[in-house]
Every structure is written in structure tokens, then in C-alpha cells.
Amino acid sequence: MTDAETRRGLCTDGPPRRSLRLGLLVVGLTALLLAAPIRMHAQTDCLACHADKTMQDSAGHNIGVDAEKFGSSIHGGLKCNDCHADIKEYPHPEKLKKVQCDTCHADQASKLAGSVHADSKEHPCTSCHGDAHSIFPKSDNRSAVYPLNIPRTCGNCHSNNGMAQKHGLDSVYPSYVDSIHGFALSKEGLLVAANCQSCHGSHNILSRKNPQSPTFKTNIPNTCGNCHAKITADYFNGVHGKALAAGNKNVPVCSDCHTAHAILQPTADAFRSQSTPICGSCHKDKFSTYRDTFHSQLGSLGGYVQTARCWDCHEAHEVRPTADPLSPVNPANLITTCGKCHVGANKSFVQYQPHANAHNRTMNPALYYIRLFMNLLLVGTLTFFIIHTILWLIRARFDQIRKKAAQGGKNA
Amino acid sequence: MPDQEQIVPPVVTPTPAPQRFFKRFSPGQRYMHAVLFTTFLGLAATGLPMRFSESLWARGFAGLVGGFGTILFFHKFCALVLSITFLIHVRDIFSRAFVHREKGVFWGYSSMVANWKDAKDLFGHMLWFVGLGPRPHFDRYAYWEKFDYWAVFWGMIVIGFSGYAMWFAPFFATFLPGWALNAALVIHSDEGLLAILFIFSIHFVNTHLRPGSFPMDMVIFTGVESEEEFEHKRPLEYERLVREGKLEARLGEAPGSWQLNFSRVVGFTAIFIGLLLLVLTLSAYFI
Numbered sequence: 001m002t003d004a005e006t007r008r009g010l011c012t013d014g015p016p017r018r019s020l021r022l023g024l025l026v027v028g029l030t031a032l033l034l035a036a037p038i039r040m041h042a043q044t045d046c047l048a049c050h051a052d053k054t055m056q057d058s059a060g061h062n063i064g065v066d067a068e069k070f071g072s073s074i075h076g077g078l079k080c081n082d083c084h085a086d087i088k089e090y091p092h093p094e095k096l097k098k099v100q101c102d103t104c105h106a107d108q109a110s111k112l113a114g115s116v117h118a119d120s121k122e123h124p125c126t127s128c129h130g131d132a133h134s135i136f137p138k139s140d141n142r143s144a145v146y147p148l149n150i151p152r153t154c155g156n157c158h159s160n161n162g163m164a165q166k167h168g169l170d171s172v173y174p175s176y177v178d179s180i181h182g183f184a185l186s187k188e189g190l191l192v193a194a195n196c197q198s199c200h201g202s203h204n205i206l207s208r209k210n211p212q213s214p215t216f217k218t219n220i221p222n223t224c225g226n227c228h229a230k231i232t233a234d235y236f237n238g239v240h241g242k243a244l245a246a247g248n249k250n251v252p253v254c255s256d257c258h259t260a261h262a263i264l265q266p267t268a269d270a271f272r273s274q275s276t277p278i279c280g281s282c283h284k285d286k287f288s289t290y291r292d293t294f295h296s297q298l299g300s301l302g303g304y305v306q307t308a309r310c311w312d313c314h315e316a317h318e319v320r321p322t323a324d325p326l327s328p329v330n331p332a333n334l335i336t337t338c339g340k341c342h343v344g345a346n347k348s349f350v351q352y353q354p355h356a357n358a359h360n361r362t363m364n365p366a367l368y369y370i371r372l373f374m375n376l377l378l379v380g381t382l383t384f385f386i387i388h389t390i391l392w393l394i395r396a397r398f399d400q401i402r403k404k405a406a407q408g409g410k411n412a
Numbered sequence: 413m414p415d416q417e418q419i420v421p422p423v424v425t426p427t428p429a430p431q432r433f434f435k436r437f438s439p440g441q442r443y444m445h446a447v448l449f450t451t452f453l454g455l456a457a458t459g460l461p462m463r464f465s466e467s468l469w470a471r472g473f474a475g476l477v478g479g480f481g482t483i484l485f486f487h488k489f490c491a492l493v494l495s496i497t498f499l500i501h502v503r504d505i506f507s508r509a510f511v512h513r514e515k516g517v518f519w520g521y522s523s524m525v526a527n528w529k530d531a532k533d534l535f536g537h538m539l540w541f542v543g544l545g546p547r548p549h550f551d552r553y554a555y556w557e558k559f560d561y562w563a564v565f566w567g568m569i570v571i572g573f574s575g576y577a578m579w580f581a582p583f584f585a586t587f588l589p590g591w592a593l594n595a596a597l598v599i600h601s602d603e604g605l606l607a608i609l610f611i612f613s614i615h616f617v618n619t620h621l622r623p624g625s626f627p628m629d630m631v632i633f634t635g636v637e638s639e640e641e642f643e644h645k646r647p648l649e650y651e652r653l654v655r656e657g658k659l660e661a662r663l664g665e666a667p668g669s670w671q672l673n674f675s676r677v678v679g680f681t682a683i684f685i686g687l688l689l690l691v692l693t694l695s696a697y698f699i
Contacts, residue, residue: 375602
């Protein structure tokens, strides 16, 4: 029976029973009124004491609650004992049980239990969501997990002297804040800029060694591809992506070149300067011959970063074999590729070998003999004249001393 | 005063007529040498960091001056100035020989062109080093001076040509094969290195630091040398001038003290920079 039906019943019933019912009602209401002080219903009852923000328990913990803030928080509509479930009466026991968020948030709790943050002592919900009485929806900029606030929230532990240090983890927060993602987030306030959870997830964060993790090596291209769709498609068209798809784990994925956290703007000087050794860490022979050319000599001195890096010629993501007609270093495309920097590049110009090895007689005979001749000229000339000069010095000094001794005069 | 007469050492040096100085290099030649060594030091200082771009000092230096852009700019600037100087020199030689019909530019005792006597002098000089013969009598230009000259001349052409081939690579590629551009860097950097090592060790020692010239041969700065030095270093030329009665025509003015001081500052700076670069170069190999 609804309230309305009850009321109707009261009204339509005949007069003989009326007094009895009225009596019962009075008794009931009295009982209810008597029960009120011991059964708390509303926040106001608790806030009668806990609104005092300086309130502390015997252990010195702050137990005051900002009523206004709590009221506007995501849990503002709940009664205190919805969470503090062991409070049934007043006065309540001094020592209360820990609030169990999983009573309501069972899904998140089970994900968390399977994650790297499973230890709930070190990682209580509040370590990420902030003060229990001021939790806001993640779309609210007051929330600790609002996209623009997430890095700082995670950084509480994952930075210098943070909790993560205890587990031997890198201090990634400083790297992130100086990265292109960090800048987009902190300087531009871009909500779409990748923050920690864009790549790592939130409750179900897994170690990068776990094949289910979005940061597991083979999953990284798709994780980055959530935002960088075109580049991921290019990557899978290239040799590295194809090899990865075929199960070869010895190929670079996004983070091998761009790093995971300290990602730089790829056109920036700093990245251009550090990029070639990254390719060179696998392509050692190509890197060593590259270093013999002025592309490298110019580049390694800094302040002048326009000189060709690996990916200026080979493409960064869609790296194709030279034999592929779509490769920028396919002989048919060289005039266009070299012409990007060298205005006027012609058929003869592109015969230049950016990876020539002057020490390899079979591959570069002309260069080999030219280098040999130049080296012999250098060594021969210097050897002859060093001997010549040393002998001369000895003889001249000998004569000088003899003359000095004979004359007692000054040096000739 | 009789007391003082006894204190003076008994060497018979009656205050002679003030020492005479004779012209050896014209102002034009001295200016050319000044431009040559200034731009050469500039080219070496900017070229070595490129050649040894992996070494710490190269990167440190590059960082100090503003990176590779600055280095390459100064390298090209010095190269242009030196090229122009070289072309002026070549033009002078041809105008002396063919316009003014000056004799002995290409042949003879005052020519820079090597001759049979130079070969004999080289051999004789080496014998003298080890005490197996008399010291050869040199003429206006000794064989090692001619070698210095032609080393620079050859270097100018080889380093210059390969340098411009890299600077204007697409243009040079219109008439050179592609691999020549690869060769250009090998030639340019090896020949440059040879020039640097040669000048900063052999030339410095032979011309400036050896006993007899130590600490510096000032003739290239002042243009004149003392009669004593002239007679000792180039007896053949000296005797010829005396014989032909042309010695007085070569008389020059004694260098002023400001000129000597200025030359010393410039010269020692150049030698210091050169030796520093030499040490850095060798350190790139051995450290």
C-alpha cells in the first residue's frame, strides 16, 4: 500500500473505528519520536559534531568533514553510515572499521585486485581519488582523476622520492611533465593529451611484462594508435610493424624510439640530435658508415639539426626495404628524397653513397684507394719531415752549444 | 774611467755601425702570409671539430660558439677569403712573369720552382745532420721553404676543390660522378689534417722554433732581416748580391719596436693556437 492509499483508507473508514486507529497512530508516532535520537538518519546528525574541521580522534587523525564540499561531492547524497556501516547508533564506538569501497564499487575493486596496485594498504582508493569526503566525478576539475590532474596524482608516488622508489621503479613523473604529452596537458590544458591512464589504464594497471598490459611491447603500437591512428597504420605498413605482427619481438615499437614518458616533439632539435643513435643501436654497420659522412659530422655538433637523420631518408614509421618502389630510398625515388634538402639534386648527385665505407675494397673500390693514397701521403710526408726536423734540431743545437762554448757568446 | 775598463769583458766589440737590415719579403707577401695564417687557423679551428665531431672537445667547442651552424659559417667564410687571396697570388705570379716580363719567376735561383740543387741540398743537409758533410749553402729559397710553399699550393687546390664540391654538391654533380662526392670528404679531411699537422709541427719548428730562429723568425712579419742572419741563412744569395753590387739596393729599415712587439703578439698567438689545435688533434687519436 502506498502512502496515498493509506491516507484514503483513513479517510473512508467509518467513524466507529476512527478513535482506535487514531490512538494507534499516536502511539506509533510517539514510538518513532522516542527512537529518533538513537537511530541516525541524516548527515546533519553526524555533522552536529563532525562539521568542526579541527576535530581529531584520540590518535590525532583529522575526523572533521567539510559539509559543503562533501555535499557537492559525488557521494554527497549518501548517508554517513552508508559507508561507515558499523555505525548503528549514537554514541558510536570510538574505533570504526575501515570503509569498504568495494561494497558498492565491486567491479573496480576486482580490477584493482588483479593489478600492480593490488596491495590495498599501500594503495587505498583514496591514494588516487583523494580525500574520501571530497571525491568528485572524473569529469569534474576538482577530481584527483580529472584528466589534467591525473599526472600529479600518479606523480605523488611515481616521482623522485616517491613511493615507487621503494619498489625500484623509475621516477617517471618528471620525464612526463617535460614531454610533449605533459606540455599539451599542463600548458595547453588539452583534455585529449595522453595522461598516465590513457596508456596504463586506471584500476586494472598491469606490469609491462604482462602480455595483457597495454604497455606490453607488442601491444604498444595499438595503445599509441588509440590516438595516433595514422602513424600506427603507417608503422604496420613498414618493415618494423610487419615483423612485429609476424611475431618478431626484436623490432622497435613506438617507445623504443620515442621513449615511454620523456617523449619529445620529433621535429625538435633535441630529438633530432638523439634520434640517430637509437636506430644505430640495432643498425650498427649503417650507423658507423653514416658517422663517416658529413651528414653525421654536421649533425653531431648540435645547433644545426637540419642534416639528414635516418628517418629523413628512410621514413620514420613506414620504413620500407630499398627494393620496395614505395621506399623513399628506392633508386627511382632518390632525386625526390635527396631533393628535399639538396635543391637541384640530379641523377649523378644521387649516386652519392650516404653509407659508403672507405675501408671496404669490394664495395667502394674507388673510395678505398683514394683513402689509402691520402693516408699514405699523410703518414709518408709527416714521417719524413718529423725525422728531418728532429735530426735538424739535434744538429743545430749541437752546433749552437759548440759555438757558444768556443766564443762564450750568445746563441747564434 | 780606468776602473770600468777592466770590468768590461775583453771581447773586442767596438760599437759597430748600426746593424743593417735587408728586405726579404714585400709588404704584399707579408700581408698574404698574414691572411693565409689567419684564415688557416680559422679553417683549422672550425674544420677539426667537424673531422673529430665525436670527441668531447669538438662538442664542447661547438656548444660554446653556437653549434654547427656557426662553425660551418666561419669555415666557409675563411675558405672564401683564403680562396680569393690564393687567386690574387696566382694572378700576381702570372702578371709578374708575362705582363712585366720579370725573369726568374719560374726558373732560377729566386724562383719557387724546385731544381736539381734542391735535391742536392736536401741530401747534403741530411748528411750534415748526422755529421757526414758540410752544411749546404742555401740560396734565396731553401728546399724546405719551397716544400712549404708547394704544400700550401697543392693543398689549396686539393682542399679547395673538394671543399667547393661539397659546398655546391648538386652543381658539381652535373659533371662529377656521385662517388666523387664521397671521395671529396675523404680527400678534404685527410688533406686538411695533413696540412694542419704539417704546419703546426714541421713548419712551426723548422721556421720558428729551431735554434737560430727561436723563438720566432720575424722576417715574415717585418719583411727585413739582419745582415748577420741573411749571410748565415742564405749565403749564396748574399754573396751574389755582394758580387753584383746590388746589396745596397736591398737595404731596408730596422724594424721599429712597436712593429716587433706587434709581430710577436700576433705570431705567438698564432703559434699558441696552432699548438693547441695540434694537441687536440693528437688527443682525438690517442686519448
